[in-house]
Structure formats: structure tokens, C-alpha cells
Amino acid sequence: MASPKVAVVGAGVIGLSTALCITETCPSCPVTVLSDQFSPNTTSDVAAGMLIPHTYPDTPIHRQKQWFKETFAYLFAISNSAEASEAGIHLVSGWQVFKSTPKEELPFWSDIVLGFRAMSEAELLKFPQHRFGQAFTTLKCDCPPYLLWLEKRLKATGTQMYTRKVADLWELHSEYDIVVNCTGIGAHQLVGDKQLFPVRGQVLKVHAPWVKQFIRDGDGLTYIYPGIDRVTLGGTREKGSWNLCPDAGTTRDIFDRCCSLEPSLQRAQDIEVKVGLRPSRQCVRVQREVLRQGGVKLPVIHNYGHGAGGFSVHRGTANEAAYLVGECISALQGSSSRAKL
């Protein structure tokens, strides 16, 4: 059979990075990205893009660690290159502070980020309500730049991208041989995954260029993440809410919480409010499936359900999904050569 045609559904960080990995592992396969939204209108565009992993309760820790390690290494190399500013990747240092000492003093990712250590007493003086803290340096992927950079890399490989709402994966079986499902929260509808649920996050993106350090409250609810042009202030974690409209009371609350961590934010300008629905799941679904209808088979690779941790593990899960695509291709080519006998 001619090189199998691959469709990647979804153009957030997961869809684009998965498509890119597929072009790298299977250079002869035509890849097409289909999505109803592209940057700057994806969930990824709302996120700050900080590489601080979220822990998935049902994914083995060693697997999460591997995903994070691969993602960190990949972005580290870009941050160190001439492309860093175009790709929107930069290093940022800062603090994670806790009101009460956390259960595990060393998160699984502490040896992957840079310079991880406990905060000194002198550093903690800046946070009178917090008793313990960790200092480290990590990476940030600014969106839209990172997504636009991925799109540019994809176009350079000949990948086509189309705005298209896919209502059912079966729509694609006549045009494509393999479908990769990176639809994020869209998978709830598209494949009927009831284990997938939204966790609503509202954030403020403000102009405060003197803020060079990140500050995150260990409860994960309040954070200040300085990006290239804007600082992301967060946030909320509203499980089960599908509401994409910004809430004014929430805006006030986020601003107050962040100002109590960093008083100079009182002077922030140009406050933009955004809402995203984290595509949350007990474990990220990176999995092969074969859909059948009548006598027809459609191989599907799922790569969705990254919740609050999409950026942190995106390249690792993209690599895994691309590997599964490779397996699919071998299976297809194996069965087609058997068919010829």
C-alpha cells in the first residue's frame, strides 16, 4: 500500500506536537491536521504553558516522569537555540510556596527541573502566610508563539492543516487510513468518553513586565507566571463546569489572591480575562483502538485527557502516540502484504 494517510484531529499543543512527531518518525506518511479551532482559539492558548507537572492519579509515576523528562529535554534544547524567541520558549525561575508542609517534600520531577532546592528562611520572609517553599528554574511555552512555531514546522514538512469540525471519527475513514484523536475536551463528545471531564480555569493575562519570577501556591490554585509579553495570573479549578464565559467576581478574586503573593501586581495594566476547560482524566489516554463498522476497520490512536498538565508532558505523549502510529502502519503494511499473497 502507498504510505498510509494520517489525520490528526485537534490543533492544540497535543495535536500539533503529535502531528510533528509523526512526521519525524514516519517521514513518508502524509499527515493532515483537522481542527475546528487553531491558535489563538485553543485551550492551549489560555494556559500559561509552565513546565510544572500535574500528577495523574492512575498513570504510573515512572511513565509521567518519562513524559516530563522528554518534554523538558526537547524544550530545553529549543530554549538554548536561536529559535527560542520565535518558538516562545524561555527559562523562568521562581518559587512554589506552601501554607503547610506538603506530604511529599520532593515531587517526582524535582530532579528534572533545574536547581531544585528548598527555599531559605530569608526567601520565605517575602511570604508571611507560607511556611515552606521550593525554588527552581523551569521552562515556559508561551502561546500563541509556540503553537504558531509548531504550525510553521509542520507546514515545512508538507503537512496540510484545515479548519474542519469533525463530528464523528468515521467521517474520516474514506480519506484517511489512520486517525489520531487529540481533541482534548472535545473527546467527551467525539468519542463519548465519560471519564473525561472539564475543569474550568479562569486566568488573567496582564502587562507587568517587571515581574520576572514565577510564584505558585502549592495548592495549585494561585499562581503568577511571567511570559514573554504578559504575566498569567491564576486561577480556578472548577470541576465539571463547561462555562467558557469569564466571571467578574472570579476576576476580582484571582487578582486579589495574586496581589497578596506579589503586591506590585496592583500596578498591572491591560487586564485580559480568559477561560479554558482543562480536559481532565484520571489518566492520560494514549492508546490504540480499532474502530469497526461493517467490515471496515479504522485504526485510531488516542492522545487526550492531559488536564492541567498538557504542556508539561506534551512531547512525551506525542512521542508515544507517534510510536503507536508507527505500530499501526506496520500492522497495515503487514496485513496489506499478506493480502497480496
Place this chain on the structure above:
Amino acid sequence: MRVAVIGAGVIGLSSALCIHEQFHGLVPSLELEVYADRFTPHTTSDGAAGLWQPYLSDHSNLQETLWNKETFDYLLGHMHSPAAKEMGLFLISGYNLFTEPVPDPSWKNIVLGFRNLTPKELELFPGYSYGWFNTALMLEGRSYLPWLTNRLTQRGVKFFHKKVESFQEVSEDGVDVVLNCSGMRAGELQPDPELQPGRGQVIKVLAPWVKHFIITHDLKSGIYNSPYVIPGSEFTVLGGIYQHGNWSEENSATDHKSVWDSCCWLLPALQKAKIVDEWSGLRPARPSVRLERESIRLGNLQAEVIHNYGHGGFGLTIHWGCAMAAARLFGSILQEKKPLATPPGPRL
């Protein structure tokens, strides 16, 4: 009592503020006047990036180390005040890079979170095999000087756009105490062969993705003769020039190329950064800061002068400790002037 401050850089303005804060209540007749031919944004303090960091070695000058610490602690104390942004004050972390191991600096316990770099961090900087990471402060002259000026104006301090040619000139006019904060040009008021320019040239670029300062060191070529990158609130400063004895305030194409090439080699993404300005300035370098009283006989008059100059490339870093020391010297002058009704010591 008339006090004339000569110089409106960070040293002159902060000394004036410190003295006014401590003594205006005790000396009702205190009149403070600032004389300068250059005001913000045209002073040496305005051109500096504003990073709080002393030189690597204090040459056993413990006094200067203490003044540095006093300044850092004072600024850190202002971090949570609503004025911080207006002052141009914010926290920043970053890297000091070396090609060989070096002893820890005198300021390692003054800054926050001082530590050595890990091997993985050193991968970011090919050619450098050793280094430090710490969190320090930025104090941007272009914001801090206007802030100081506003505080002084509110307090009724008068400003005069005028080049003072001699101590005699102000003394004859009836000034009781002169604060000599004339920086690089102190030698024009009183010859000082120890004061020499340490010429620097910087390129200001738009590179908002850079969130850390990076200072490289070449122990053979000396301080600031090796590339550095310092991100400010509006633009990023690229530098790495220190020319002892060079009085030129003109930008040099050779220095531009040296700074640009070396900084782009350090951070390849800088190649894409847009250049918005270039500036040359003269660090008022001296083996040690001149901070002392001098009684000068000028004809019939005796002028009390407090010298506070020669802060090299660490003026912002040391300014408040020096301002406090200058205020103490002023206090001692007051005590001498009123031997019978000795005022209580200045509130420290």
C-alpha cells in the same frame, strides 16, 4: 542652615533624601539644594542597567561590603511597598559564569538563595565550567531617580540646573555644608588622581523572553569586560565593556560589535532582538569610595565638605549605605556647630 548637594545621580539624590529625612525635624532652618548640570535621564545612573551586584572581590574593604548589605536590605524592605514599581525596584534571579572555580563572593549571604550552578545548568552556557545562581534586585535608575526627585520636591528641596565650578562658589553664596556627589567629574572640583573613568558601552534591546541576568567573567580581562545580559522592565541591556582611563562618551563601533557578537554567542536568540538604543557612560572608578569629611579653607571662610563619590560600577548597589554614612557625617558637623545645645543624635 543651607546644604548644597552637587550632583543629581543616584548618590546625590539619595544622600539628599537621607539627610532631609533624618534632620529636617531637628534643624528647622535646614534648606537643601541640589545643583547639577545633568539630571535624569541624562546621568550615569540612568544608563546603568540597575542590577544590584557588587564586584566579585571587596579587596578586604569591609566598609563597602557593609554599605552594600545595608542597601540591599533597605531595598528588600521596600519590595512589598506600593512604591516598588514606581521606584523601578523588582526581584530578579540569574547567573554569574566563570571558566574556572572561584571563591564565593563577599555578598553571597546578602543576596537570596545563593548557590553554585548544577552541571545541567552549565550546559546552557558552553565555554563556562563554573558559576553561581542567586536572586538579587533590580533598581532601574530611570525610575528610581525620578522617584527620589519627587520625594525631594515634596519635601521642599530645591533643584538648580547649574554646573558648580568650585566649592568656593557655593561657599561664598552662603552654603554651610557641601555634599560632593559629583561622580565622574569630582576631579574638576578638587583634583583626585585616584578617580579614573571606567568607560562602558551598552546596547539596549527588546528581548522580553529573557527573564534572568547573565554576567560572565573573564578573570584576566577584569570586571565587566566580559559579556553580560540584564533584563529590565522595558528592555534588556547587553554589555561587557570596561575601559580604564577612556573618557569618551561616544559610542564606538568596535565596542558595539564586541558586545553584540559576544552576547549573541552567549544567548543565540538575541540575534532576533531589536536594538532600540545604545549608550556609553563613565563609571567613576576609584580604588575605594571616597566618603569622608573635609574642612576646606576658602579665603575667610571655612567650608564643610562631605565627599561621596567614586562608586565605580556599583553606585546603585551601594548607594543607600553611603547615603546613611554621609548623613552620619552631616550629624557630626551639626554637633560641632552647636557645642552648647547638642542636638540628640540622628535617628538611625
